Amino acid sequence: MQSNLDFWFMSLGFKMRDVFFPRERILEETGIKPGWFVVDYGCGPGGCVAPLSRIVGEKGMVYAVDIHPLAVKMTKDIIARMQLKNACADLLEGNSINTPDKSVDAALLYDLLHDLEDADTALKELHRILKTGGIVSLTDHHLGENDIVDKMQRTGLFMLEQKGRKTYTFKKKSD
Secondary structure, three states: OOOHHHHHHHHHHHHHHHHHOOHHHHHOOOOOOOOOEEEEEOOOOOOOHHHHHHHHOOOOEEEEEEOOHHHHHHHHHHHHHOOOOOEEEEEOEOOEOOOOOOOEEEEEEEOOHHHOOOHHHHHHHHHHHEEEEEEEEEEOOOOOHHHHHHHHHOOOOEEEEEEOOOOEEEEEOOO
16 A cells, blocks of 8 residues: 555646546546446545536435545545535445445446556456446556456456547446
């Protein structure tokens, strides 16, 4: 896990990035709809929580998770400051997400795939929580297209559905 200082520097970089590439524009590629339950897996400093909250609306829910306590604190601060009633943040322990099987419409996996120690286990957990037909929206500027597609499809749990300008959308394969 990153030190708090490294995390602060990364967060600053993400905030600068978000000025030039607002999360709203990135999230337009996902196809996420009002009423959806979305998990932001590896939420970092919470840059997607507010725009996701607006997209899913009052009948939807955003569940942001991260292994870094500072990420969860920053995300909870955004949720409290903006009074987001349809969002929460939680500390991720290992790869286990505290949601029931087949309860999630979409999961975000942004700027994280390259850094996962056990990507296959994380993908199995995302597969478990996603509803039939659920999606994973992924972007990772550290990996090329072939690496992204290979890592996501090698387990046989997901298939590439669409390549956007900034994101890849993978659909959950049936159980």
